[in-house]
Amino acid sequence: MDAAIWVAVISFVVGPFVGYFIRRRELKDEKEINTQLRDEIANLKKVQSLDNISDLKFGLKITSPTPGQKFSGVTGNLIVDVSGIYKVKPPLGTTLRLFVKTNYGYWRQERVTEIEDGHWHGRIGLWKEANEQPYAGYIIATVLDEAGENVVLYADKVQNYSEKNISFDKLPSYLDKSEEILVYRE
Secondary structure, eight states: OOHHHHHHHHHHHHHHHHHHHHHHHHHHHHHHHHHHHHHHHHHHHHHSOSSSGGGOOOOOEEEESOTTEEEOOSSEEEEEEEEEEOSSOOOTTOEEEEEEEETTEEEEEEEOOEEETTEEEEEEEEEEOTTOOOEEEEEEEEEEOHHHHHHHHHHHHHHHHHOOOOOBSSOOSEEEEOOOEEEEEO
16 A cells, blocks of 8 residues: 555544544643633632622721811811721722711712722811811711712712812712711811
8 A cells, every 4th residue: 555545544543533632631621721710700709799799898997097186277278198907908890089078068089099908098188268167077988889989080070160169968889988087177
């Protein structure tokens, strides 16, 4: 027989076996990868359950300023550093944001962007007009869900357009909040 025929016969007989073993190895690898992915997804859901995120508590606590602290200074906006701790880091898709509650509502403050190793740091503004009497306010740290953050961003746009300060009657949609820390603006 010709060599080409022998090669064809051997390929015809041996080829399917080689293909079978290659495909078997590929399926085994895919199964291992799928198992690893399924385990990783399950672990992520345990840590940051997006299905039950409304049940998650982050353990937010404001450590500075201290309750009852008084702030005085020039009229206008007095910037105050606020820091705290958390037990569970807020997951992607949420926002850690500060609010100041007064008799006129909840005043949104900046997003907290310094979040690391169980600690967070942000800033608030305590506004006071020249003739205004001293007032009490409460600092609150919140973890807003996406809807709550969108409401805040929309209020920012409206305020920029209308040039009027906008407060909320109640906190926007949030997942968790700290206790309210009473401070005084003199």
